[in-house]
Amino acid sequence: xxxxxxADRAGVTVRTLNNWCKPHRQxxxxxxxRPNMRVLPPHVVKWMVETFCIExxxxx
Numbered sequence: 001x002x003x004x005x006x007a008d009r010a011g012v013t014v015r016t017l018n019n020w021c022k023p024h025r026q027x028x029x030x031x032x033x034r035p036n037m038r039v040l041p042p043h044v045v046k047w048m049v050e051t052f053c054i055e056x057x058x059x060x
Contacts, residue, residue, distance in 0.1 A: 001045045001056075002038050010054045020052055 007017040021028060031044050040048070049056050 001040055001042075003040060004038070006040065006045060006048060006054065006056075009056050010052060021048075024051070 003014050003017060007014045010017060012020075027047075028044070031047065032041065033044055045056075048054065
């Protein structure tokens, strides 16, 4: 899933999503996320969905 798709599901812009992630930067780096990544690995999407309470349909 891309950052844009995740931001759309959350009802925010990518910039806002990135701002939400700033306090969690070290955790995301340990998970393998680089700041300029556009496509997020599934384990990171799952973490973001759970951390930021984003509703995503099953299978996406």
